[in-house]
Amino acid sequence: MLEFRKLSKSYAGTNALDEMTFSVPSGEVFGFLGPNGAGKTTAMRSIFGLIELDSGQVLYRGAQIGREQLQRFGYMPEERGLYPKMTVLDHLTYLARLHEVPARAAKERALELVEKLQISGGPGAKIESLSLGNSQRTQVAAALIHQPEVLILDEPFSSLDPLSIEIVKGMLEDYAQEGATVLFSSHQLELVEGFCKSVAIANQGRIVLAGAVEALTESQTRLVVRVREDPEGSFLEGLEGVSRRGSDSNGQRIEVQDDGAARRALEAAMAAGTVLRYDHVRRSLVEVFREAVESTQATGAGD
């Protein structure tokens, strides 16, 4: 488990991290969410000692992270960093060697990743000749080259096409299933929702919401109802404690204030005709995110 314990960091009086605390369990893909300036990148950089924290610490398996542990960490920073004049193979092999992977194993692993990630141009392609998407895939390969136990990825899916996203997602899922700790930040909430088991939402340097995606999106007040004879849902008009939230192919989406309102909605539907559907529905992660962020006061904090 990776623990962020009361991390604080300020730049010129602005709190980038304000006692940020959360834990990332091993064996699952964990999403780190938050608007720009929430402190995600600062928190990730603090793992590797790339910034000096004012206070707080990051622990791995209950202990402070030292140079030895960091050799088992993989990092993909938000700003892409590659040597433009090197070939993909040389670049990946070099990074693997810096992580103490023997030369032969480093080369084999690099070739394997180039193939898995379908980096066009192959291992001999010069990095400066790669497209943005292929550079991104190379960057992902660089983070995975030494088969790390902990993987920290800052916006790994930005500028990837849908096919690349699927490939990278598959690799990260495999990694997590093998027991690795995978933490990644993203603004692509729809992608996170179907991909992560748990998330932490940061705002203004603090964690404002964290937990399993399933639990966070669960809702007792969101319902979908569909009546064969009244697909437009006119039977819902004027019902006390019932608000309409639009419709989709499943039927009319409503939000009820309490159990009484839910019962009134069901009775109205039954009176209107044949009830084809009456069920609880989940909130989207976008809604959860918006509510969590809006509930915190807006005072400047920075990534």
Next chain:
Amino acid sequence: MDRIGLIALREIRQRTASRGFRLATAITMLAALAYVILPHALASRSTVKVVATAKAPTELQRGAIATAAETLGLRVEFRNFAGLAAAKAAVLSGAAIFAYDPAKGFFVKRVAAQDQATLFAQRAAQQLGAARSLEAAGLSASQLELITHPKAPPVVGLTPTGKASSRNTKAAAIAAVLMYILLSQYGAWVMLGVVEEKSSRVVEVLLSTVTPRQLLVGKITGIGAVALIHAAALVVAMTAGLLAIGSSPSAILSGGLLWLAPLWFILGYAFYCTLFAAVGSMVSRTEDAQAASFPVTLPMLAGYIVALFGLGGTFPDTLLKGLALVPGLSPFLIPAMYAIGRVSATEAAISALLSLAATYFLALAAARIYRASILRTGSRVSWREAASGALRSRRLPAESEA
């Protein structure tokens, strides 16, 4: 191989594989070769004069004309023509300085007071006349030789001048020029290498696995090794040039330059490279690097200029010796001064120790600046900001076990 070794090896591979390095090395090797060969070739062309003879000259005639040539700093080459008319034609066409016919005398293109050919021919005629008179007086060949080439008593100076000679002065100047070229070029490489890693953001990936100190030392070692390869290539080119003109390479590298110049190059590189790296860490764009490096290049330029003027005797000895002890200036001054005997081995050793001590403290400060500035992006970090960042910066947690 450890991480520093891996980083250094990557630098060596990348730099030596670049077209820029190969081109720069080839050009500087050619320049070094030309520096050795051209003056010799030009000097040879200007001092060797052809004397057109209408008939093969006797030993006496040859000796007299050669002696006259020596007095004018010339060397002579005799070329025999089929008769006087042909010899005269050679003079008129410029192929010979004058024509000589034992029966009819010396023929120059035009007799003029300040003309080298006229002067040479007149001296040759006088020399020949004197030799003939002595021969007529019945002197033997050995007696004649003694008169024309007398053994002169030695002239001894009362104050030591060391091993200075024009050849050593030339070698000292070469050392100063090469030192400046190599330190400027490879100092700039260190700086630009740091800027490239910073601007391409690869430094963030690297620093997640290596410490700033390892990255800095690896880079400096790698580029330093490339610089030594380049320096060795230049020495090879110069040696080849010296051998080609029939000069001994050891002659030009006398005065201790053979071992002193490489040693001081290493000392100079060690002194300046961390400073260049610190400058590189303070800027995010290559365009800003040159202006930011001005405070570092200034002492290099000063050392170079003082070395060149010092060789010419512009500075008093005491001042020059004082300046040679200043770290940063000493890499340019000591090898040059030692070559011409203006600094003793003890003084050179003291200067080297001072340079090493200064390098140690500078490297500590520069490494702190590097660590504090390397991950800062955006506008250029000023020296004041860098210094305060270095003072504030404490060892990063991840470095503690490095």
